[in-house]
Amino acid sequence: MLRALGLDAVSEQVYQELLAEPTLDATLLAERLGLSQDQVGTSLDTLADLALLRMSREAPQQRRPVSPARAHALLLRRQEEELQARHAALEANRIAVATAAEQATRDQRRIPTGTEQLDGLDKIQSGLESLIQSATTEICSIVPTQMPPEALEASRALDEDLLARGIALKTLCHEGARTNPRSLAYARSMSAAGAQLRTAPALPHRLLLVDRATALVPLDPAAPARSAVLVTTPGIVTAMAELFDRIWTDATPLDQAPAIERATGITATERELLKILSTGLTDEAAAKRLGVSVRTVKRRMEELMRRLEAGSRFEAGLRAGQHGWL
Incomplete structure (x- = not known):
């Protein structure tokens, strides 16, 4: 449980051992837990810094573990304080970014030309x-x-x-x-x-x-x-x-279909295709300009020729002009 509140595994082991036998010194703790003296010393310092050890009232030169309830409360409060600090830092960063963006915008608008x-x-x-x-x-x-x-x-x-x-x-x-x-x-x-x-x-x-x-x-x-x-x-x-x-x-x-011109019965896309092809561009060039495949260009052109009753693209161009499609 203490690890979920931010205490490392070794320090939790030392704390639990001290709860079971509060008078153990660092040497005995190391032997009991199979740890080095340095590991135990570091964990005791950590527990003291977190206030999970207090001075004994019976033996003033020795430290004793606080109760589990107290340990839980202390660690939970520490996490809450750290979370509040992170929120404050995040808000400060957000304000700094917004201020910088606003300043950049003001600087940009001060430039008359460029x-x-x-x-x-x-x-x-x-x-x-x-x-x-x-x-x-x-x-x-x-x-x-x-x-x-x-x-x-x-x-x-x-x-x-x-x-x-x-x-x-x-x-x-x-x-x-x-x-x-x-x-x-x-x-x-x-x-x-x-x-x-x-x-x-x-x-x-x-x-x-x-x-x-x-x-x-x-x-x-x-x-x-x-x-x-x-x-x-x-x-x-x-x-x-x-x-x-x-x-x-x-x-x-986007949610509407391209409109058909009442006067001509064609769409703006079909008119644009006729204009492009009337300039002599290839199907490949027309497809690239219209953003469609070459197959789509050929299919649409065949449909236009059929509607114009034209036997060739040259004749289709003439008839499109006569119908006011160009």
Whole structure:
């Protein structure tokens, strides 16, 4: 029982032996318990420090063990005091972290203009984490491509932490996320946790917007993992926020099916596919831009050609133009 209250095993043995025979000295204790003199001496010091030994009233130069009830009460009180101290230290650390984050946010807002280049995945990840932790109200993001499984899992903890802090999350995903089981499952779980997600058939390059005051964008959209730019210039950040808002307004909430245009009978995704293919891009390039498989592009194009009664893609382009689909 005493071990459950923080007393080590050897000291508990010594204490129990003294309870049975209080007049034993260190030498006899060592012999009885099969311990060394040093072990017994250390345990006696431990018991004394914990007040589990008291001076004898009959033999003032000797120590006697306190009663088990007293020992239990003393050890329990010690644990309670240690727990209170840990709680106090934890609260102090929490206040210190919040103060540091608030100061960082104030410092950030005092900078009227600026950009910072982050080179390499490690620096980008570090900058991303710091930026996310500085958020106080809202994070808007554009995710134009399918994220690999490991990236989704890495994002989950950050997203859950933000939602727990009361930060609003608004994410624009590619329409292709609706046909990818892993991406769709992740999006639905985040939506259930309180995040807002919408999809669109065409999105610009990756964007992270924090409190509409700071933005993180890839330096080279073709190689987003190589370098990123942290932007605090008000005019640039405001323009990015307005771009996000315009796409967000036209995008489809995750829990709704993409709308069919009344005038044409096609969806925004189908219109985007026709636009892409009309520029001469291959099925592979179209699939990459739409965030879907090449097979999906071919299937959708065959369906559009059938509806347009076209024998070739060239004829489909002409008929789409005549029908006002482009």
